[in-house]
Amino acid sequence: MAHGLDRESKDLDRDTMERAYARWAPIYDAVCGPVFEKGRRAATAAAKYVGKRILEVGVGTGLSFQDYGPGYEIYGIDLSEPMIAKARERMATGAFPHVKEVSVMDAHDLTYPDGMFDCVVAQFVITLVERPERVLDECARVIRPGGEIILVNHLYSERGVAAAIERWFSKHAHTFGLRPEFPFQRLKDWADNHGGAEVVDRSFVGPLGVYSLVRFRKLGAGDAATPPLAAAG
């Protein structure tokens, strides 16, 4: 289904993203930490129910490390070397022994084997990547059957004043490494077309419910996707 958006957003390419987050890295925790805190925490809380081995895609500076504790095995990847350098500084404090490794890696090409993780979490990342469907394919590949992909993001308002403001803002946002024009339907379409994943929940979290928390489950062999409510009765 078309959403009026480029499937492959040329102005959010790898170079733009790396330049943007090289600028963000020194100030990210102070500026973005509080703004994203509730969304980030909601995602980590949901992930902890799924299993112990968790991959954070677009882990950034590792602000979420404190949300996990003993018994978990946290892996993190990020495209930005300066953001990962900050995450490594956090690990070096010794306060987060549950964080096993962080690596510079592109979410479009994860180097982990199939089924390695119980859960992949991506907080405020999916709307930024050049090819979101490719990233979701990769996330699905590295989780076990029954595992989950958990995303949190602001998703595009499709109607009303918020939609008009977002349309205006989106014209200026890409140079800052932001893409506000991203609808939930695009995520739903990915799951419907993937054949091995389903959306299990969308809830609204954070200040005034501005962020969407979206959970996908990876289907196992022989699992059927849960029928839509209208068809189930």
Ligand SMILES: C[S@@+](CC[C@H](N)C(=O)[O-])C[C@H]1O[C@@H](n2cnc3c(N)ncnc32)[C@H](O)[C@@H]1O
């Ligand atoms: C808004 S920050 C979110 C960081 C962290 N998840 C948090 O909630 O604080 C987005 C992060 O996604 C990373 N990112 C963007 N494109 C990426 C890609 N293709 N692969 C891996 N990381 C990417 C950026 O470098 C940045 O660190």
